[in-house]
Amino acid sequence: MSILFQTASSIVAGTGSFGTVAGHIRSQLGPVKRALLVTSPSIRRNGLAEALRVQLDNAGIASALLEDDIRPEPEAGDIEAMHAKLGGEAFDVYIGLGGGSVLDATKLLAALAKNDKPLTSMLGIDNIENDGVPTVLIPTTSGTGSEVTPNAIVTIPERQLKIGIVSRRLYPKLAVLDPELTLTLPKAVTAATGMDAFTHALESFIGRKANPISDMFALESIRLISGSIVEAYENGSSIAARSAMLYGSAYGGMALAASGTAAVHALAYPLGGRFGIAHGVANAMLLPHVMEAQLGAVAGRFTLVAEAIRQGTGAATGRSNDEGAEAEWALARIAEWTQWVGIPQNLAEYGVTEADLPSLAEGASQVKRLMDNNPKAFSLGELEQIYRKLLPAAGI
Ligand SMILES: NC(=O)c1ccc[n+]([C@@H]2O[C@H](COP(=O)([O-])OP(=O)(O)OC[C@H]3O[C@@H](n4cnc5c(N)ncnc54)[C@H](O)[C@@H]3O)[C@@H](O)[C@H]2O)c1
Ligand SMILES: [Fe+2]
The missing domain is CATH 1.20.1090.10 (Dehydroquinate synthase-like - alpha domain)
Known part of the structure; x- marks a missing residue:
């Protein structure tokens, strides 16, 4: 049996890692000028999204917060609508800060930015044609492991199922594991x-x-x-x-x-x-x-x-x-x-x-x-x- 093992290109781990994100983006991703930050209401409320934007700003990286928050267990249509609203605006990196729902959505938004196709055409294994925008994934739940996997799961209401999109093009460039971010989990x-x-x-x-x-x-x-x-x-x-x-x-x-x-x-x-x-x-x-x-x-x-x-x-x-x-x-x-x-x-x-x-x-x-x-x-x-x-x- 021949085994192929891939995961995130780089992993930063340990308490306090969150404070080093901007520096690692600089060293791992090269000249990054603009970042899109994808998150959810709970993360906005506890101030983490704002803290990250300040950190990016101090490192000379301009950031935009995705206008719509990601809701839990997103539907394919939700993600496509967000992609459409971005209107082709160009970013050097997409940063996902949240639970698996946010991380999966970030991976798919990054893929959509470089693949002009409906998400339903990407369902299953290896159906994403081009590399997406590089991603940085920062989990705030200890659950999905999405920050190190090639998977993103979407709800397809017409089929009353959740379906996986699995592609090597979904691996992030950087995963950041900071347990302090999970202290607020209910x-x-x-x-x-x-x-x-x-x-x-x-x-x-x-x-x-x-x-x-x-x-x-x-x-x-x-x-x-x-x-x-x-x-x-x-x-x-x-x-x-x-x-x-x-x-x-x-x-x-x-x-x-x-x-x-x-x-x-x-x-x-x-x-x-x-x-x-x-x-x-x-x-x-x-x-x-x-x-x-x-x-x-x-x-x-x-x-x-x-x-x-x-x-x-x-x-x-x-x-x-x-x-x-x-x-x-x-x-x-x-x-x-x-x-x-x-x-x-x-x-x-x-x-x-x-x-x-x-x-x-x-x-x-x-x-x-x-x-x-x-x-x-x-x-x-x-x-x-x-x-x-x-x-x-x-x-x-
Ligand atoms: N990509 C993969 O490999 C993979 C694997 C398993 C599951 N999934 C998918 O991931 C999604 C589920 O992700 P999840 O289980 O992490 O839950 P989630 O992302 O839906 O989050 C659950 C709730 O917890 C809140 N939350 C998250 N972090 C918090 C924090 N630090 N403090 C307070 N509240 C917080 C969220 O806002 C949300 O309301 C599903 O869509 C599932 O299908 C993906
Ligand atoms: Fe799971």
Whole structure:
């Protein structure tokens, strides 16, 4: 097997990195005169966008703030409308400062600036013709790892699905990992985005495309997130927990870039596309149930996951020599975290009913890019059964 591993061209990491962005843009990107800053309301409110503009200004880089804020889980049409409003204005760099929604939108706006095509023509793998404007991506959630991946996900309302655009042309020139930016994350976002990051690592590790490079990042991501997700949720001001989560998220993204996600994400896409359930929430709800449904197919790999969780959480005792027992132990820990960090457990809260399950299963099965990477081939009936586990009123 020949493995191609690519990621962001440069990564700056550590507390205080945010204060060095302008300097790194200068040294990594050369003569930059004008920057477009893409962000979201929460980031404007806490003053980060303005602080970055002042920093850029002091370094002689003029900046414009994208007039419209990016809303969570953007639709392809939202991004195209923003691109149209920019009216072809030229920038040397696009800077994304925010959660995955902002980072993905920044990547796509940068691609649209150099590719005069509808976003729907770019769906799938390697369908972007020209390099976009260079990007700098600064995550403020510890979740998507978008700052190091070739992916951007858009909601396509006509198809009631979220769909990935995957292209080497979406890798940023610079990723900036500063855990201080994540200190303001509300509990529910910490929980959902953190479980999303864990899912990237886990699915990349048990997926068919797993390889030695993705394994290294995935196991370290699992170790870091296992040891910090509950602490980050309960004590959001812990910079140690926030740091571990941010590195865990970036490593999860690198694992994903080298391997790929699988059935959990495929089942999450119709929940996002049709019922508007946030990406991290949908993944976190599904994760234990998808893993339970395929534990037999992945028990060998899961013993290694168990070992990484033991290292992360310090749970040294009670280790079993039995592969199945260790896999069960790891699954129980994952299910336990979703409860501890308050992940919703009932799809009925979002308006999903039993009657929706066949079409949801059909939608998930259409996400071939991810289903093909899953270790077990699920039938439509099995997919429905997984969704049904999240409708406790159905008496299951
Ligand atoms: N590109 C990839 O590889 C990849 C991987 C997974 C998911 N995604 C996509 O990313 C999107 C989800 O991104 P996300 O999970 O990071 O959530 P998000 O970007 O939608 O943010 C969630 C909420 O948290 C707020 N927020 C962000 N940072 C904050 C901070 N520091 N303090 C306070 N509030 C803050 C946002 O404004 C928003 O309201 C989805 O569209 C998903 O499909 C992309
Ligand atoms: Fe994800």
